[in-house]
Amino acid sequence: MRVIGADGSQLGIMSRQDALNAAYDAGLDLVEISPNAEPPVCRIMDFGKYQFEKVKKEKESKKKRAVVELKEIKFSCRIDTHDFNTKLNHAKRFLGDGNKVKITIVFSGREMNHTDRGYALMDNIKAELEDIGTSDKAPSLDGRFMTLVLSPKKDKK
Numbered sequence: 001m002r003v004i005g006a007d008g009s010q011l012g013i014m015s016r017q018d019a020l021n022a023a024y025d026a027g028l029d030l031v032e033i034s035p036n037a038e039p040p041v042c043r044i045m046d047f048g049k050y051q052f053e054k055v056k057k058e059k060e061s062k063k064k065r066a067v068v069e070l071k072e073i074k075f076s077c078r079i080d081t082h083d084f085n086t087k088l089n090h091a092k093r094f095l096g097d098g099n100k101v102k103i104t105i106v107f108s109g110r111e112m113n114h115t116d117r118g119y120a121l122m123d124n125i126k127a128e129l130e131d132i133g134t135s136d137k138a139p140s141l142d143g144r145f146m147t148l149v150l151s152p153k154k155d156k157k
Helices: 015-026 047-064 079-094 109-127
Strands: 003-004 012-014 029-034 041-043 071-074 100-106 133-135 141-142 143-150
Touching: 015 029, 015 041, 029 047, 041 047, 071 079, 079 100, 079 109, 079 143, 100 109, 109 143
Parallel strands: 003 041, 071 100
Antiparallel strands: 003 012, 029 041, 100 143, 133 143, 141 143
16 A cells, blocks of 8 residues: 655555554555555545544534525515515615515415506616615515515625
């Protein structure tokens, strides 16, 4: 097997027993790095420290990952201007924080006969938020709920 020393230097091709003896003399472990290579590659290292560093790197990469939440805002198809602007400001804040926003328009009773008002409201919402968010797909009507999912725009810095 090909053996790599603790400092990264090539120790050459050795028998298994010679490699184990070299690792034992150094007070370290013999770890098989590439078993499918011809000949197999082994490295002399502290295996416990190696595992600790590996776990530490994984934790760091998890911290750097951005977590995207889905925030939902419910509208009525007969919402007034001030309430509309307030909920729109909430949506802008959520999109600014990097979260997705699910806009839901709830129809109650006879409002189901006026779904065109809901589509007009959705178009108005999309127009107001087009500078900071993009819609993933067209608004969909499912029972008494019309939904639209907006994603924050990617910054091109």
